[in-house]
Amino acid sequence: MKLPIRLSGMSLLAVLAVLACTKCRKMDMSNAATAREVVESSSFVNPLAVPAILAGVNATLTTQTGTAALGSGITVSALGYGSAPILGPTIRIRQGEQFNLAFSNNLTEPTNIHWHGLEVPAAQDGYPTDVTTPGGSFQYNFQVKNRPGTYWYHPHPDMATASQAYRGLAGFFLVSAPEEDALGLPTGEYDVPLVVQDKRLDGGLAYNPNTDDRSIGMFGESVLVNGTAGPVLGVATRTYRFRLLNGSNARIYNFALSTGAKFQLIGTDGGLLDAPQEISTILLASGERADVLVDFNGLVAGTELYLQSNVFAGTPSQGKQSFKILKFTVNRQEPDNFKLPASLMPVEALASSQAVATRSFNIGHMMEHGGMAGMIMHPLDGKTFDANRRDEVVKAGTVEIWEFDNTMGTETHPMHLHAGQFQVLERIGGRGIVQPWEKGWKDTVLAFPGEKVRIIVRFPDNKGKFVFHCHNLEHEDGGMMLNYEIQ
Numbered sequence: 001m002k003l004p005i006r007l008s009g010m011s012l013l014a015v016l017a018v019l020a021c022t023k024c025r026k027m028d029m030s031n032a033a034t035a036r037e038v039v040e041s042s043s044f045v046n047p048l049a050v051p052a053i054l055a056g057v058n059a060t061l062t063t064q065t066g067t068a069a070l071g072s073g074i075t076v077s078a079l080g081y082g083s084a085p086i087l088g089p090t091i092r093i094r095q096g097e098q099f100n101l102a103f104s105n106n107l108t109e110p111t112n113i114h115w116h117g118l119e120v121p122a123a124q125d126g127y128p129t130d131v132t133t134p135g136g137s138f139q140y141n142f143q144v145k146n147r148p149g150t151y152w153y154h155p156h157p158d159m160a161t162a163s164q165a166y167r168g169l170a171g172f173f174l175v176s177a178p179e180e181d182a183l184g185l186p187t188g189e190y191d192v193p194l195v196v197q198d199k200r201l202d203g204g205l206a207y208n209p210n211t212d213d214r215s216i217g218m219f220g221e222s223v224l225v226n227g228t229a230g231p232v233l234g235v236a237t238r239t240y241r242f243r244l245l246n247g248s249n250a251r252i253y254n255f256a257l258s259t260g261a262k263f264q265l266i267g268t269d270g271g272l273l274d275a276p277q278e279i280s281t282i283l284l285a286s287g288e289r290a291d292v293l294v295d296f297n298g299l300v301a302g303t304e305l306y307l308q309s310n311v312f313a314g315t316p317s318q319g320k321q322s323f324k325i326l327k328f329t330v331n332r333q334e335p336d337n338f339k340l341p342a343s344l345m346p347v348e349a350l351a352s353s354q355a356v357a358t359r360s361f362n363i364g365h366m367m368e369h370g371g372m373a374g375m376i377m378h379p380l381d382g383k384t385f386d387a388n389r390r391d392e393v394v395k396a397g398t399v400e401i402w403e404f405d406n407t408m409g410t411e412t413h414p415m416h417l418h419a420g421q422f423q424v425l426e427r428i429g430g431r432g433i434v435q436p437w438e439k440g441w442k443d444t445v446l447a448f449p450g451e452k453v454r455i456i457v458r459f460p461d462n463k464g465k466f467v468f469h470c471h472n473l474e475h476e477d478g479g480m481m482l483n484y485e486i487q
Helices: 012-019 161-166 211-216 473-477
Strands: 024-026 053-055 058-071 074-081 090-094 098-105 114-116 137-143 149-154 171-176 191-199 222-225 231-236 239-246 253-257 263-268 271-279 282-284 289-295 304-309 323-332 355-362 367-369 392-394 399-406 413-417 422-428 444-447 451-458 464-470 481-486
Touching (some): 053 058, 149 263, 211 473, 239 282, 422 444, 444 451
Parallel strands (some): 058 098, 090 171, 191 239, 392 481
Antiparallel strands (some): 058 074, 114 149, 191 222, 239 289, 253 282, 263 289, 304 323, 399 451
């Protein structure tokens, strides 16, 4: 078995970009770029693809290049896991089980897997320079400690995360437990994972970002769900569980039903909430998830409605457009004995008084480096990623408050911590509140321009080096990522 290689320092491209830098200045955002608008599907007629299930106790997974049929005669060259030509299977596993995965890389470039949201050992986390070379293999082995919920996996190689995820590498990692089973939530065909991603199909999924893309993120004109263009899902007159994942590189979605109907929020990034919350919209940035229950009872056969994204304010580059994402067609009557539980799973609340330290990180600056075809570097607290540097040191088992300060910023940053979960304490400025989908346990939190977000985290007993970064993938690959070591 070939072990992952560990690259030293910044990649050659980053080094050359810095050496060739003729100017490093705060970006002038008076003429800021805006996101490419979505061209809504003219007809939602393609059956929604539902990823295959991969039992996660002992499994194998391979990355490879393939040709993906997205529907309506659209085919693209894409990257996939397992037998899938795009995306990958949904891994299902029980809390407490040992996860054993034999991974092989059949790509022509190095890659790895990051288990987004999962508490795993440092050597298993997909550190940016821990990569498996083309033709190589690696064994992932760790016990699943996380609460029941919706997690996911994707590549995380230094300066290639955006490219590989954009071209198709992503999949769900669903954790269950007896406590969740006892709630009687929808299962089987009524428990549907939905990964939403925007792509530039006119480019055939080629990843060729320009200066604006490297500045604000890569935005596509076509929105896919589970790799399907113009998707439609036939539903029965009963309650469904939908696991929403924003798998886009940079686009934010303000999810809603076209009827304006309310639905039940039951889970966020880190699993089930303590009780359902009735809401009508959910704003998710790249990497964020939400579990929702949608009740189709009372609708007559033939009814059509949509999952859509509504407009939203707070950022200059996106949110000005509403568009449909997925069509639901009620195609059968079925009895529904589901009863919404009054409570779900207890969520331990971390108190500010438990914190032994507070750290503040400035995420409100963007620097331009000339010389390398307009290479844009995005600093985090004034620094860009260096694998040889140890930026922060924390103690296992301790609680800290971290502040992500975007009060002087002009762009939107979803901040993601590896190694475990946190809770959102407060948002100062901007929207000024913690949203319903930001309660419970989280691993990614969104900071609009003009906002400071304070989180509280208890570091797990996973000693080693991890990263935290912006989950706008162009920002991440542009250096907006730092190391922290758990001792």
